[in-house]
Structures are given as structure tokens and as C-alpha cells.
Amino acid sequence: MEHQSISRRRGGGPSTRPVWVATAAPGPELAPLAAEIEADVLVIGGGIAGTATALHLAEAGIDTVLLEAGQPGDQATGWSGGLVAPDYIRHTPETIVTALGRHHGEMLTRMIGGSARAVFDLVERHAIDCDARQDGFYTPAHSEGLAQSQRGYADQWRSRGYDVRFVEAREARHAFGVERYCGALRFGDGSWHGTEAIHLLLAPLSPVCCPDAAERLRKPSDLAQEFLLRSYRAEEWPLWFAVAGAPCPKIQGPIFDSSVGMAEAAARGVGVGLVPIAMFANELASGRLKRPFAAEVPAGSYWLTWLKSREVTPGMRAFRDWLLDTLRAEVNESENGASSPRPMAKARRKPVKSASNKRRR
Numbered sequence: 001m002e003h004q005s006i007s008r009r010r011g012g013g014p015s016t017r018p019v020w021v022a023t024a025a026p027g028p029e030l031a032p033l034a035a036e037i038e039a040d041v042l043v044i045g046g047g048i049a050g051t052a053t054a055l056h057l058a059e060a061g062i063d064t065v066l067l068e069a070g071q072p073g074d075q076a077t078g079w080s081g082g083l084v085a086p087d088y089i090r091h092t093p094e095t096i097v098t099a100l101g102r103h104h105g106e107m108l109t110r111m112i113g114g115s116a117r118a119v120f121d122l123v124e125r126h127a128i129d130c131d132a133r134q135d136g137f138y139t140p141a142h143s144e145g146l147a148q149s150q151r152g153y154a155d156q157w158r159s160r161g162y163d164v165r166f167v168e169a170r171e172a173r174h175a176f177g178v179e180r181y182c183g184a185l186r187f188g189d190g191s192w193h194g195t196e197a198i199h200l201l202l203a204p205l206s207p208v209c210c211p212d213a214a215e216r217l218r219k220p221s222d223l224a225q226e227f228l229l230r231s232y233r234a235e236e237w238p239l240w241f242a243v244a245g246a247p248c249p250k251i252q253g254p255i256f257d258s259s260v261g262m263a264e265a266a267a268r269g270v271g272v273g274l275v276p277i278a279m280f281a282n283e284l285a286s287g288r289l290k291r292p293f294a295a296e297v298p299a300g301s302y303w304l305t306w307l308k309s310r311e312v313t314p315g316m317r318a319f320r321d322w323l324l325d326t327l328r329a330e331v332n333e334s335e336n337g338a339s340s341p342r343p344m345a346k347a348r349r350k351p352v353k354s355a356s357n358k359r360r361r
């Protein structure tokens with residue numbers, strides 16, 4: 001991307017042009033809307049909300065028109081500071097549950113928690129030339145009271161599978177180069193050192209067991225009589241019980257570092273495992289494993305990763321594109337109510353038609 005200098009106005013005052021307008025490549029020249037047009041969906045407003053909505057509709061193959069009073073990004077979106085912050089402003093993952101209820105609260109937390117990843121995926125998918133930098137986001141704590149609260153917020157995010165931690169004052173000082181903060185909440189960049197990563201899917205956890213055990217289990221609290229198998233993440237069962245609305249019993253079963261091992265033990269009647277349910281569709285379909293309760297908890301994700309040091313080959317690119325297209329098609333189909341599993345289909349794409357009723361200034 002080529003940068004132009006942001007010229008000062010005559011008289012030496014600061015520029016009043018948004019930095020993005022001054023520095024980014026010019027957008028398309030959009031003609032005013034002069035004729036009647038037909039579409040299945042009309043999206044009004046070409047800020048981030050409208051353009052993202054129109055794009056997703058178009059990617060789902062829906063005939064969409066985006067109507068903007070000025071030019072795309074003219075209002076708040078054009079004036080934003082450009083920080084990609086996957087966090088609530090006035091809520092936390094727990095307070096949102098109090099406000100909206102468990103189901104909708106967790107849904108919103110998944111959306112917020114995945115929002116930064118979605119932005120960077122979008123930039124990558126459409127090869128948007130915008131100097132995107134994905135290296136984490138900090139919310140600094142200016143008081144010891146806030147620092148204490150942030151330690152708890154970090155736990156709330158982490159227990160849901162997000163890369164969030166509290167950075168103590170000394171590390172914050174080093175990161176920011178200033179003394180005054182008592183620490184900071186750090187939302188990680190979602191990737192691993194030396195590794196490129198694309199977020200594919202959330203991996204919700206749900207209990208699985210052998211058919212005999214499933215016969216005994218009528219309600220979540222019946223699990224207190226079973227041997228509960230767990231991963232090294234001790235918080236997973238308590239989170240699942242919170243979603244299921246039952247008190248969490250003492251978890252005494254063995255600890256597994258592989259979901260496959262845990263599911264195998266569950267299938268052999270050792271106990272009830274808590275596993276990423278999507279991985280075991282075949283075992284569930286064959287009846288070897290049973291899923292006694294529908295409740296699931298989002299506590300992990302699937303990623304596509306490769307080493308930064310490795311040159312991306314055409315084969316790797318083709319595989320990545322196929323995987324992302326396939327996933328999009330699957331997600332579209334399941335959101336449209338189709339039963340799963342479905343044959344994999346290529347995502348249909350239609351371009352978004354844009355119209356403006358004001359000329360570019």
C-alpha cells in the first residue's frame with residue numbers, strides 16, 4: 001500500500017479528513033441510483049455493518065443491493081481508529097449471561113470473541129490491501145481495582161477457549177513503554193509463534209458415553225453418579241454443567257490429553273467423556289457412542305495452521321481455499337436448516353451490487 005501524506009489545511013490546523021480516506025487506495029466510483037432496481041434483499045447503509053451484511057448475503061448466493069446515502073465508509077466507519085478489539089465494552093462473558101440468558105449470552109460472546117479473527121480472515125480472503133496487523137489487543141488497567149477485575153475477565157474468556165490473559169504491571173510497562181498502568185487485559189493474536197493460523201470452526205463440547213450408560217442418564221444431575229472423564233482443562237465440566245443448569249459434582253475421572261482416547265474410554269464404558277462433538281459424528285451415527293444430553297459448551301476451536309517459514313505452495317493454497325469454501329457452504333446449509341451431514345458443495349457467490357445516491361466528493 002502506498003501512503004500519501006495527510007496534508008494540513010491552510011492556516012496550519014489539523015486535517016479533518018479521516019486518515020483512511022487520506023491514506024488508502026481510492027474506493028470505486030459509485031454512480032447515484034438513477035433507475036429502479038430489483039433485489040431479494042436491500043441493505044441500507046454502507047458502513048461496516050451494512051457492507052459486512054451485504055457481503056455475507058452475496059456470498060450465500062442471495063441477490064443483494066447495498067444503498068448508501070453518501071459514499072461507503074462516510075460516517076462512523078470512516079472515522080474509526082482502526083483498532084480490532086474482540087471484547088465487550090460494558091459487559092463481560094458472565095454479565096452478558098445475566099442480561100440475555102445463558103443461550104443468547106454465550107452466542108453473543110462467541111460472536112464477539114471470534115470477531116477479530118473474522119476481520120482478519122475477511123482481509124485475507126479478499127486480499128484487502130490495508131496493512132492489517134494482527135498482533136493482539138490490550139485493554140490497560142489504570143487502577144488496581146480494575147486490574148483485579150481484569151484478572152477475573154481473563155478467566156471468563158479463557159474458560160471459553162479464547163486466548164486472553166492478564167498481563168501484570170511489569171510486562172505491561174515493557175509492552176507500552178509507560179509506567180502508569182497496573183496491568184492489562186491482553187487478547188492474543190489467536191495464532192502460535194512462527195505459525196500462520198486460520199480459524200475454521202468452534203468446537204463445542206458435549207458429553208458422550210456407551211449405550212448402557214445413556215439408558216441410566218435421564219437428567220444432567222444424574223451425571224453425579226457416573227465416572228466423569230476430563231481433559232487437562234479442569235474448567236470444561238463446570239462450564240458444561242453451568243450451561244446444562246445443574247450443579248457440577250466433583251470430577252474424579254482420569255485426565256486425557258486426547259479427545260479420541262477419551263471417547264474410546266467412554267465407548268468402552270469407563271465413564272462419560274466431554275468431547276468436541278463434531279469429531280465423533282461417525283461413532284454417534286453407528287450407535288457405539290451416545291450423546292445423552294443436547295447441551296454443549298463452546299470451549300475450543302479448529303484451526304488450519306502452517307509454518308511461517310514454509311513457502312506457501314499452490315497445493316497448500318488450493319487446499320486452504322477448498323477447505324474454506326467447503327466450510328462456508330456447510331455453514332450456510334446448516335444455518336438454512338438442512339440436515340447434517342450433507343454432501344459438500346462449493347459456495348455460490350454473487351457480486352454485491354452497490355449504488356450510491358451521492359457522488360464521490
Ligand SMILES: Cc1cc2nc3c(=O)[nH]c(=O)nc-3n(C[C@H](O)[C@H](O)[C@H](O)COP(=O)(O)OP(=O)(O)OC[C@H]3O[C@@H](n4cnc5c(N)ncnc54)[C@H](O)[C@@H]3O)c2cc1C
Nearest residue numbers: 045046047048049050068069075076077079080081082083
Ligand atoms: C472517532 C471514532 C473512532 C472509533 N474507533 C474505533 C476503533 O478503533 N475500533 C472499533 O472497533 N470501533 C471504533 N469506532 C466505532 C465504529 O467506528 C462504529 O461502531 C462502526 O463504524 C459503526 O458502523 P455502522 O455501519 O453501524 O455505522 P456507519 O459507519 O455510521 O454507517 C452507517 C451508514 O449508513 C448510511 N446511511 C444512514 N442513513 C441512510 C439512509 N437513509 N439511506 C442510505 N444510507 C444511509 C450513512 O451514510 C453511513 O455510511 C469508532 C468510532 C468513532 C466515531
